[in-house]
Amino acid sequence: MLVYALKRTFVAFLILIVVSGLTFSLSHLSTDPALTIGGENASDEDIEAIRILYGFDRPVYEQYFSWLGRALQGDFGESYHYKAPVVEMISGRIGTTMTLGVAAILFALIVSIPLGTVAAMRPNSLIDRFALLIAVLGQALPTFWFALMMIIVFGVWWRWLPISGNTTWAHFVMPTIALGYYATPALMRLTRAGMIEVLASDYIRTARAKGLSPTSILFKHALRNAIIPVVALAAVWFGFMLGGSIVIETIFNLKGIGWLSYDALLRSDLPVVQAIVLIFASFYVVLTLSADLLNAYLDPRISVR
Amino acid sequence: MSGDNILEVQNLKVDIPVTAGMLHPVRGVSFTVARGETLCIVGESGCGKSLTSLALMGLLPKTAIRTADRMDFLGQDIRDFKERRMAALRGVKMAMIFQEPMTSLNPAYTIGNQLMEVYRRHISKNGSEARARAIFLLEKVGISAAASRLSQYPHQLSGGLRQRVMIAMSLMCGPDLIIADEPTTALDVTIQAQILHLLAELQDEFEMGMILITHDLGVVARVADQVQVMYAGTTVEEGPCQAVFDNPLHPYTAGLLRCIPVPGKAKRGSKLGSVPGIVPNLVGDLQGCMFRNRCAHASSICETLSGEPTRIDDGHAFTCRLTPEEAAKTAAVQGVA
Numbered sequence: 320m321l322v323y324a325l326k327r328t329f330v331a332f333l334i335l336i337v338v339s340g341l342t343f344s345l346s347h348l349s350t351d352p353a354l355t356i357g358g359e360n361a362s363d364e365d366i367e368a369i370r371i372l373y374g375f376d377r378p379v380y381e382q383y384f385s386w387l388g389r390a391l392q393g394d395f396g397e398s399y400h401y402k403a404p405v406v407e408m409i410s411g412r413i414g415t416t417m418t419l420g421v422a423a424i425l426f427a428l429i430v431s432i433p434l435g436t437v438a439a440m441r442p443n444s445l446i447d448r449f450a451l452l453i454a455v456l457g458q459a460l461p462t463f464w465f466a467l468m469m470i471i472v473f474g475v476w477w478r479w480l481p482i483s484g485n486t487t488w489a490h491f492v493m494p495t496i497a498l499g500y501y502a503t504p505a506l507m508r509l510t511r512a513g514m515i516e517v518l519a520s521d522y523i524r525t526a527r528a529k530g531l532s533p534t535s536i537l538f539k540h541a542l543r544n545a546i547i548p549v550v551a552l553a554a555v556w557f558g559f560m561l562g563g564s565i566v567i568e569t570i571f572n573l574k575g576i577g578w579l580s581y582d583a584l585l586r587s588d589l590p591v592v593q594a595i596v597l598i599f600a601s602f603y604v605v606l607t608l609s610a611d612l613l614n615a616y617l618d619p620r621i622s623v624r
Numbered sequence: 625m626s627g628d629n630i631l632e633v634q635n636l637k638v639d640i641p642v643t644a645g646m647l648h649p650v651r652g653v654s655f656t657v658a659r660g661e662t663l664c665i666v667g668e669s670g671c672g673k674s675l676t677s678l679a680l681m682g683l684l685p686k687t688a689i690r691t692a693d694r695m696d697f698l699g700q701d702i703r704d705f706k707e708r709r710m711a712a713l714r715g716v717k718m719a720m721i722f723q724e725p726m727t728s729l730n731p732a733y734t735i736g737n738q739l740m741e742v743y744r745r746h747i748s749k750n751g752s753e754a755r756a757r758a759i760f761l762l763e764k765v766g767i768s769a770a771a772s773r774l775s776q777y778p779h780q781l782s783g784g785l786r787q788r789v790m791i792a793m794s795l796m797c798g799p800d801l802i803i804a805d806e807p808t809t810a811l812d813v814t815i816q817a818q819i820l821h822l823l824a825e826l827q828d829e830f831e832m833g834m835i836l837i838t839h840d841l842g843v844v845a846r847v848a849d850q851v852q853v854m855y856a857g858t859t860v861e862e863g864p865c866q867a868v869f870d871n872p873l874h875p876y877t878a879g880l881l882r883c884i885p886v887p888g889k890a891k892r893g894s895k896l897g898s899v900p901g902i903v904p905n906l907v908g909d910l911q912g913c914m915f916r917n918r919c920a921h922a923s924s925i926c927e928t929l930s931g932e933p934t935r936i937d938d939g940h941a942f943t944c945r946l947t948p949e950e951a952a953k954t955a956a957v958q959g960v961a
Binding site: 520521522524525526527528529530531532535539540543544617618619620623 | 681683710711712713714715716719720722724727728729730731732733741742745746777779790793
């Protein structure tokens, strides 16, 4: 297990290096930042001056290493547009995005795992059909439409919840449900499929033949094995939620990272884009690594392969 | 019936609704198991032998319907036992060993955990007591360094070792009845012999009744006291092991016995016997002897034959239109062929 963990960590580290290189070179290949910074009315001399000022005249690898070196020290440079340090711009917003992401994945798991389990225990029953309905709705309804409907019903008609901003926990209720519901169908279907397979397995029959209690059979013997593919998928969804909630952040006016990255992309604000991509790539890598380690703990056979 | 019987089953039936109608995989099976006795249920795939054992344990699929005129286990009528009461018997009074040692243990837990769990559920919550019992039984089933094995996972053990663990697990609570469903089928031939020997030894030592389900007549000959030959959900022949092997009466039993090579009797170069044909479909209303399509001695009577067995001496009985004398003669003729 320890060897496995070290191996996986090393691979994760390599992935991060590659991602950082790709991030840097892709954004530098796609546009000439000096033109963006200079704006429409800049003369050729202005552009040249900007190139020298920002160091764009140096070789790309040199620019990469100095960027990476500073990034490792927590300095992602200055926004071209806002002229503010990128770190400050991100740290002011990351709390909102994290809160939303964590709440949304928790919501998704709390809904999908029990629902998937109950559906698997009684396939084709009423509860199974109900779960299927929830899943189909979740997959079919666009997030923005669902979010708007919630705003109309709970925010405007009934006035239960605030519809905009991020000052109290109540502000996060609707965004959490809207974002979390999006991940629920996939997680629930996977839980159901895994559970049906595990419940038909030989070791569950053994557990029943041992006269174990239904709770022990379900939670100790079945769920642990059924949940393994769900863990991997949930990690991917979690990464997605941390980075990809632009629509939700816009609708509920939560000034988070998603909104910032959208803004930075529109303005070709490269330092901000690079920093955000690198941070979220790191999140993904860390999440995938954690999911792998959690799965290796859940199923000891994994670390042998 | 003797007071020593721990299990008495009469006219056990299992019906399963399927899209094509009603499937009748077990159609009226009766047997008894006495303490310290081994009953072997023999038959080919699909004859209902595994479902019979699952029916006893109350482990049938949810859709299956079980009926019986009698199902007494340790003097209790278990026919109407609800799941909760059956669960209180399973693992304690009746334990089961399955065919697939590779998949019958949960891959996520150590064998120690899985061994102790059944003891803690039924006997005592005391962890060190359970641990001591687990080590004792692992040693009993011939596993060396038992204490250190407790922390191993199933994937770290070979198939033979896993089956030994399964056997140890079935013995954790000191059951009165062990049901072993093809316990050696998935194992190497050399391991098979060891496991069978072990089962017989443990059964003797702990004075348990055992139902051994198998399609392997070689296994039967080695360990059975009583033999029950099943075909298409019914018993076609039953009796003491010696009597059935020496004097097989039902054409199906005789056919099965011809499939075993006997040293000294089977001639080099001559073909081994086989029973031609396949098991009939068991959906819908079934009438007469189900073996008639594969039987060399079938006649029109067989289509309406009732299931009543012809009884001869000391418990030996068979279900066929032939008289015992005719049957013995045809079996003998077949035996030479």
